[in-house]
Amino acid sequence: MANYPTPHINAKPGDFGKTVLMPGDPLRSKFIAETFLESPVLVNNVRGVQGYTGTYKGTKVSVMASGMGIPSIGIYSYELYNFFEVDNIIRVGSCGGYADKVNLRDIIIAQGACTDSNFMTQFHLPGVFAPIADYTLLQTAVDAAKELGFTNTHVGNILSSDRFYGDDAELPEEMKAKNLWKKMGVLGVEMESAALYANAARCGKKALGIFTCSDHLFKTEFTTAEERQNSFTDMMKLALEVAVKMEER
Ligand code: HPA
Numbered sequence: 001m002a003n004y005p006t007p008h009i010n011a012k013p014g015d016f017g018k019t020v021l022m023p024g025d026p027l028r029s030k031f032i033a034e035t036f037l038e039s040p041v042l043v044n045n046v047r048g049v050q051g052y053t054g055t056y057k058g059t060k061v062s063v064m065a066s067g068m069g070i071p072s073i074g075i076y077s078y079e080l081y082n083f084f085e086v087d088n089i090i091r092v093g094s095c096g097g098y099a100d101k102v103n104l105r106d107i108i109i110a111q112g113a114c115t116d117s118n119f120m121t122q123f124h125l126p127g128v129f130a131p132i133a134d135y136t137l138l139q140t141a142v143d144a145a146k147e148l149g150f151t152n153t154h155v156g157n158i159l160s161s162d163r164f165y166g167d168d169a170e171l172p173e174e175m176k177a178k179n180l181w182k183k184m185g186v187l188g189v190e191m192e193s194a195a196l197y198a199n200a201a202r203c204g205k206k207a208l209g210i211f212t213c214s215d216h217l218f219k220t221e222f223t224t225a226e227e228r229q230n231s232f233t234d235m236m237k238l239a240l241e242v243a244v245k246m247e248e249r
Helices: 026-036 070-083 119-123 135-147 177-183 193-203 225-248
Strands: 019-022 038-044 051-056 059-064 088-097 107-115 153-160 188-190 206-216
Touching: 019 070, 019 225, 026 051, 026 059, 026 225, 038 059, 051 225, 059 225, 070 088, 070 193, 088 135, 088 193, 088 225, 107 135, 107 193, 107 225, 119 193, 135 153, 135 206, 135 225, 153 193, 188 206, 193 206, 206 225
Parallel strands: 019 059, 019 088, 088 206, 107 153, 153 188
Antiparallel strands: 038 051, 051 059, 088 188, 107 206
């Protein structure tokens, strides 16, 4: 039995819905709660990591920030799964595009998450773990994207990197990390999902990452703030639909 509050979440079991949407940014958590949830209540604000619970189309749903990077989402997903009876965590974030077919503002649903992180060593596996999304969440998101009429959606592998800034700028182009991952069909890069998927696997719970492509590592295109906000809004609606459908199952 855990002691409440836990080190990073000042809430009680039952304060969260079965599904938690997890953006990286606390202000985005607040935006999602205030824009989409009915009667949102602030259930956590330790370190300004805002968590809210409300309802969406009658379903109790929560949204809480993860902070940036694998150690941070590792902490929050661990506590939510193990101590707060949360079953599903849907990360909603931005990613940098790698694949040619991915354009700015496209939605990527992460079937798998490669990583350059050492997070998996704690599990003492006699090989390499493949962090994958929960199939039910994945299928539900693909179906919901179709129903919402989103045509700019990709499903595939992403990279969860420990580094936003790398020291490989001096290397020849073909040696740079982004190019090597791209050659393996990786669609884009972010910094959290591999740890989320691994924690879900270890806890027997479910996880999915959905992203909008905010920048592209191989293309020089730009988006306006308004365009970025609209595509984020689409991604949030998609994640909320998944939360509702998971409740109906
Ligand atoms: N790298 C890592 N994470 C990201 C990026 C990126 O280029 N863009 C959005 N999230």
